[in-house]
Amino acid sequence: MIALVFTMVWARRGPAVVLAVLAAFAVAPAVAAPAYLRAADRVVAAGQVAGADPAERAISLHAVDHDRRGGGGSGAGGVDLTAVGSTLGELPGFRYVYAAEYPVIGLESDDRYRTRLAHRQDACAHLTMVTGRCLLGEGDLVVGERTAQRQHLRAGQSVSLTFARFNADPDTMMYEADGVPKKFFVAGTYRVPDPGGPYWGAHSYFAPEESADGSRPGEPAFTGLSTLDLMDHGDVEIGVDGYAGPGALDVDHLPALRDALVHLEASVADLGAAGGVGAGGALQLETSMPALMARIDEGHTAARRIVPVPAVALIVLACLAILLAVGAGAEARRPETAVIALRGVRLPYRWWLAAGENLVAVLAGAIAGVLAGQWLVDAVVAVRWPGVGADPDPASLEYAPLAAAAVIVAVLVAQGGPMLRPVAELLRRAPMPGRYAGLAVDILVAALAVAAAAQLALGGGDLAGIDSAAPALVMLAAALLVARAVRPLAARSGHRALERGRLGRGLTGLLLSRRRATGRVLALLIAAVAVSGYMVAASQVAARGRQVEADLGAGADRVLSAGSISRSQLIAAVRAVDPDQRFAMAAVRIPQQAGQPPLLAVDTGDSRLATVANWPGGAADPRRIARALHPAPARPLVVAGPEVTLDLTAAEFEAGKAVSLDVTVAPADGRGPDQVVPMGVVQPGRHTYRYRVAQCAGGCRVNALRISGSQSLGTHGVITVHHLGDADPARWRISGGGRLGAAPDGLRVEVTSLDGRPEGIYVQPVSTPWPLPMVATGTFVPGTVSGLDYRPVPVTVAGRLPAVPAVGTPAMLIDLEYADLVSTDGAPIQGGQIWLSRNAPADARERFAAKGVEIVGDLRAAQIATRLDRQGPAVALGYAGLVGVLVVVLAAGVLVLTAAAGRDRQAEDLAALRAQGLSRAEVRRAALWAYPMLVAAAVPAGLAIALGGWAATGWALPLAGVDPSPLPRPGWPGVISVVLTGVVLLVVLGGTALLAGRRTLRRIR
Structure with missing residues (x-):
C-alpha cells in the first residue's frame, strides 16, 4: 500500500511538488516568525546600544565622606575609595575610574565662586597640557586654560588654597574658609580634548558655571589623591565611575549585564545600609543604563506585536491554498475514487489511497518548510544587518507542529467531501452539491472576523495572542464574501455574452460561475492581494512616519548644539x-x-x-x-561704549528705602556676552553713574533697566532718566509696581511699590x-x-x-x-x-x-533615520515585507495548481465544443482568459479590502517606534504606493494566469 502511494506521488509529481511547496509556505512562517524575532531582538539591541548616550553606557557610585576633623584625627579625611568601588566588579567589560573632590577658595578673585579641587584617576591621560606638565608629586596642581587666562596664572606659580563651605545666609551668600590653607605648585594648564567622553562620567566637570557675567567656564583644578587627602578639609564627595569598555555592551552580553545591574542595586543598598563607606554618607547609584534597557525591551515588545500579524496571515492563506489545491485534485480524481470504491476497498484503505498521496507531499513540504524558515531568516539578516547574526535556536520550532497539524487537517477536510459521497455522485460530471456548507463556512469566518475586530477595539489595540489573527480574519472574511458575490455576476455576464453571440467570453463567465473551486480560488486571490496590500500599507506608513520623525523631529537636515x-x-x-x-x-x-x-x-x-x-x-x-x-x-536702543553711562535724578525716596539700578546690555555687534551691569544704589538728586564694559566698545544694546529695593516695605519714589534715547513714554514699557511719564528732559519713572516684587521693576524700550x-x-x-x-x-x-x-x-x-x-x-x-x-x-x-x-553636539536627520531603522517596528516590518512577497508567490502557485487540476476536463470540454464548430478564436479566448479574469477581479477588490482592513486594524500596529515624538504622522499609505502595488500584482498574477491558460490551450486540438 505504501509503495502504491509513492507510485501515485511519482506519477503525479508535478501537483505533489506544488502541494509540498504550499505546505512549506504554511510551516515556514511558524518557524521563521520566532527565528526572525530572535534576530530582531539582536538587531534592536545592537541599534539601541550604538545610538545610546554616554550616560546610558556608564554607571556611577558616589557618597559623601563626612568631616572627620571633629573626632580628634589628624585632619585628613582618609578617603577610602576601595570600599566604594568593590561592588562594581560584577559588571564585566566595564572600566572604572576613582574620583574625589571638595570646594576650595583662593584661586578665584571672587569668593562667591568656589574652585572644584578634584582627583580623578588617570586624569593626565585625558588632558592636553597647554603649558607646563601634568601631575607628578604631592602638592602639584593643574588648572584649566581659560581659568589661567582669567586669573593670570602660569605654570611654575604657587597658589594657596583653603577648604571652603558655602554660607547661605541672605546677607552673605559666599564661600568661607573652613580649614588650614595649603600651598600648591601650578604644574601646568590643561585643555580637555573630549569633555563629553565617557571617561568623565556624570560629574559635569566642564559645564559652564554661574557668574555675574556668565563667562566662567567649568574647569576643576586637578591634583593627586595623596594631596587631596593630606590637605585640611571637611566633607569629601567620593565616587567610582564605570563606563563600558570594548564589547561590554555587545548584544550577547546584555542579558548578563541586565542581571548584574539588578544584583548591583541590591549590593549597593546593602553596602549603604551597613555603612560600607567608612564614615561616609549613604552610598548612591546613578546610571541611565536602565533607560537603555527599557528602550530595548520596548523595541522587542513592538516587534512581538507586529511579526505575528503577517505570520498568521500567511499560515491562514497557505492552509486555504492547500484546502483548495487538495479539493481541486479530489474533484478531478472523482472517477478514480469511484473505481476504488466499486472494487470493494474498505473505507480506511480508501482514505489512505485518496489522502496518502497528499499527506506524503505535505509532510515532505512541512520538513522543507522547517528548514526553509530558518534559512530564509538567516539570509535576510545576513543581507540587511550583516554582523548581527540570526542566533538560530531550537525554540524556533515551537510552533512548527501546530502549523503542520493545521496543514494535515486541511488535507483531510478537503479530501473528506468526495470520500463521503455515494459512488453514483462520484461518477457524475456535474459539480457535487455543497452550497450551504460553503455558506456556513463563510458566515463562521465572518463571525470570527467581527469578534476579533471587536476584541481588538475593546482591548485597546493590543495585538497579542489571538488578537494577532484579527487582520487576517477580517481580510479573509471580506474576501470570501466578495468572492461569493462575484460568482452570480460572472454567471449573469456569461449568459449576456452568449445572448450577444460572444461565445468565448460567455463560456469563460459560465466556467467561473459553475465551478465551486473557482469561487474559492477567487477568494484566495482576493485575500492574497489584500494581505500583500496590507503589508505594503504598514511598511509604507511606517517608513513615512520614520521619515517625518527624522526630518521634522530634527527640525533641519543638520543641527549643531552650541555650548x-x-x-x-x-x-x-x-x-x-x-x-x-x-x-x-x-x-x-x-x-x-x-x-x-x-x-x-x-x-x-x-x-x-x-x-x-x-x-x-x-x-x-x-x-x-x-x-x-x-x-x-x-528697533533696539543702542548706547555708545565702552562705558555705560546713566544720568539720573532720584526724588521722593524715604531715608533707608533707597533703590539700586542695574542695566541689561548686549554688545551691538554680538561679539561678547550679554551682561547685567550694576550701576549701584541710586542717590538722592541728580548724579551720573558709570560702569565700564569692555564688550561695549562698539556700542551696546539696552534691553532693560531694573530697579530693585531692600526688604523694607513701602518703598516708593521717582527716578528721572536723562538723555537715554527717546524719552517718549509710549516708546517704553514698565512692569508692575511703577508708572511711566514724560519729564522735560527725560523719562520719568515713578516707583509706586516694590512690595511682593523681589525681582524689582523692569523698564524696557519698546523695540x-x-x-x-x-x-x-x-x-x-x-x-x-x-x-x-x-x-x-x-x-x-x-x-x-x-x-x-x-x-x-x-x-x-x-x-x-x-x-x-x-x-x-x-x-x-x-x-x-x-x-x-x-x-x-x-x-x-x-x-x-x-x-x-563652541559646538558640543552635531546631529543629522540621517542619523535619526538610521537609528529609527534599527528600532523594533522598522525591523519587524522587514518580515512583513517578506511575507508580502511570499503571499504573492503563494497566490501564483495556487493559480498554477488549480489550473493544472482542472486542465484535463477544461481541455476535453473545449475540444468537444471545437469539434461542434466553435471557432478557434473563441476557444482561444475561453481557454486563455478564464483565470486572468479572476486576477482582474481580485486585484482591485483585494486592494479595497486591504484599505478596509487597514482602517479596521492598522491603527493597532505599533509603527511609531520607541518613545515617539509628538509629531503628525501619516495614517494612510500614499496613493502612488497603492497604485504601484496593484500594477505589480496585476502583472505577476495576471502573467501567471495567462501562462496557465496557454498550457490548457496546447491540449486542445
Whole structure:
C-alpha cells in the first residue's frame, strides 16, 4: 500500500511538488516568525546600544565622606575609595575610574565662586597640557586654560588654597574658609580634548558655571589623591565611575549585564545600609543604563506585536491554498475514487489511497518548510544587518507542529467531501452539491472576523495572542464574501455574452460561475492581494512616519548644539557665517511651565525659516509664517561704549528705602556676552553713574533697566532718566509696581511699590511688537509664555501650524530676535542650536567655531533615520515585507495548481465544443482568459479590502517606534504606493494566469 502511494506521488509529481511547496509556505512562517524575532531582538539591541548616550553606557557610585576633623584625627579625611568601588566588579567589560573632590577658595578673585579641587584617576591621560606638565608629586596642581587666562596664572606659580563651605545666609551668600590653607605648585594648564567622553562620567566637570557675567567656564583644578587627602578639609564627595569598555555592551552580553545591574542595586543598598563607606554618607547609584534597557525591551515588545500579524496571515492563506489545491485534485480524481470504491476497498484503505498521496507531499513540504524558515531568516539578516547574526535556536520550532497539524487537517477536510459521497455522485460530471456548507463556512469566518475586530477595539489595540489573527480574519472574511458575490455576476455576464453571440467570453463567465473551486480560488486571490496590500500599507506608513520623525523631529537636515553662549552672540554668529540666509538659522528651545506646550524660538529672518527648516506637510508657506512672527524690523536702543553711562535724578525716596539700578546690555555687534551691569544704589538728586564694559566698545544694546529695593516695605519714589534715547513714554514699557511719564528732559519713572516684587521693576524700550506675535498648533491660544529670562511674556496668535519643527504638537513658535530683545537677565543659554540645511558647506562647523561658538553636539536627520531603522517596528516590518512577497508567490502557485487540476476536463470540454464548430478564436479566448479574469477581479477588490482592513486594524500596529515624538504622522499609505502595488500584482498574477491558460490551450486540438 505504501509503495502504491509513492507510485501515485511519482506519477503525479508535478501537483505533489506544488502541494509540498504550499505546505512549506504554511510551516515556514511558524518557524521563521520566532527565528526572525530572535534576530530582531539582536538587531534592536545592537541599534539601541550604538545610538545610546554616554550616560546610558556608564554607571556611577558616589557618597559623601563626612568631616572627620571633629573626632580628634589628624585632619585628613582618609578617603577610602576601595570600599566604594568593590561592588562594581560584577559588571564585566566595564572600566572604572576613582574620583574625589571638595570646594576650595583662593584661586578665584571672587569668593562667591568656589574652585572644584578634584582627583580623578588617570586624569593626565585625558588632558592636553597647554603649558607646563601634568601631575607628578604631592602638592602639584593643574588648572584649566581659560581659568589661567582669567586669573593670570602660569605654570611654575604657587597658589594657596583653603577648604571652603558655602554660607547661605541672605546677607552673605559666599564661600568661607573652613580649614588650614595649603600651598600648591601650578604644574601646568590643561585643555580637555573630549569633555563629553565617557571617561568623565556624570560629574559635569566642564559645564559652564554661574557668574555675574556668565563667562566662567567649568574647569576643576586637578591634583593627586595623596594631596587631596593630606590637605585640611571637611566633607569629601567620593565616587567610582564605570563606563563600558570594548564589547561590554555587545548584544550577547546584555542579558548578563541586565542581571548584574539588578544584583548591583541590591549590593549597593546593602553596602549603604551597613555603612560600607567608612564614615561616609549613604552610598548612591546613578546610571541611565536602565533607560537603555527599557528602550530595548520596548523595541522587542513592538516587534512581538507586529511579526505575528503577517505570520498568521500567511499560515491562514497557505492552509486555504492547500484546502483548495487538495479539493481541486479530489474533484478531478472523482472517477478514480469511484473505481476504488466499486472494487470493494474498505473505507480506511480508501482514505489512505485518496489522502496518502497528499499527506506524503505535505509532510515532505512541512520538513522543507522547517528548514526553509530558518534559512530564509538567516539570509535576510545576513543581507540587511550583516554582523548581527540570526542566533538560530531550537525554540524556533515551537510552533512548527501546530502549523503542520493545521496543514494535515486541511488535507483531510478537503479530501473528506468526495470520500463521503455515494459512488453514483462520484461518477457524475456535474459539480457535487455543497452550497450551504460553503455558506456556513463563510458566515463562521465572518463571525470570527467581527469578534476579533471587536476584541481588538475593546482591548485597546493590543495585538497579542489571538488578537494577532484579527487582520487576517477580517481580510479573509471580506474576501470570501466578495468572492461569493462575484460568482452570480460572472454567471449573469456569461449568459449576456452568449445572448450577444460572444461565445468565448460567455463560456469563460459560465466556467467561473459553475465551478465551486473557482469561487474559492477567487477568494484566495482576493485575500492574497489584500494581505500583500496590507503589508505594503504598514511598511509604507511606517517608513513615512520614520521619515517625518527624522526630518521634522530634527527640525533641519543638520543641527549643531552650541555650548554656553548668549542669545545675541548666537544670532550674530549665524548671521555672520550666513549673511545671505542660504543655509543656517539660530534656534533655542525655551522651557515652559508644567502643562504648557513647548516653545521654540528661531531667528526667522527674511528667508531663513524657508530655506533651513524641515517644514511640516500641509502647513502655510514658511515665508508667510516668518513675516507673521517678525512683522517689523527690531528697533533696539543702542548706547555708545565702552562705558555705560546713566544720568539720573532720584526724588521722593524715604531715608533707608533707597533703590539700586542695574542695566541689561548686549554688545551691538554680538561679539561678547550679554551682561547685567550694576550701576549701584541710586542717590538722592541728580548724579551720573558709570560702569565700564569692555564688550561695549562698539556700542551696546539696552534691553532693560531694573530697579530693585531692600526688604523694607513701602518703598516708593521717582527716578528721572536723562538723555537715554527717546524719552517718549509710549516708546517704553514698565512692569508692575511703577508708572511711566514724560519729564522735560527725560523719562520719568515713578516707583509706586516694590512690595511682593523681589525681582524689582523692569523698564524696557519698546523695540518689538507687543504682545509678541507667535504661531501655535491646533486651537491652543496662550495668553502668556515663559520668555528667555523665565518671566511671563504676553503673546498673540499670528498663525497656525499642524506641527512645529523639532518640537511637534502641541507647540508654539516665536521669533528669537524679538524674544531676546524683551529678555532682562543677560544670562547665557545652554540649549542654543544652529540649524543647517542640506546645502550647508561641509566646513560649517569650523566656520562657527571660528566665530567663537563652541559646538558640543552635531546631529543629522540621517542619523535619526538610521537609528529609527534599527528600532523594533522598522525591523519587524522587514518580515512583513517578506511575507508580502511570499503571499504573492503563494497566490501564483495556487493559480498554477488549480489550473493544472482542472486542465484535463477544461481541455476535453473545449475540444468537444471545437469539434461542434466553435471557432478557434473563441476557444482561444475561453481557454486563455478564464483565470486572468479572476486576477482582474481580485486585484482591485483585494486592494479595497486591504484599505478596509487597514482602517479596521492598522491603527493597532505599533509603527511609531520607541518613545515617539509628538509629531503628525501619516495614517494612510500614499496613493502612488497603492497604485504601484496593484500594477505589480496585476502583472505577476495576471502573467501567471495567462501562462496557465496557454498550457490548457496546447491540449486542445
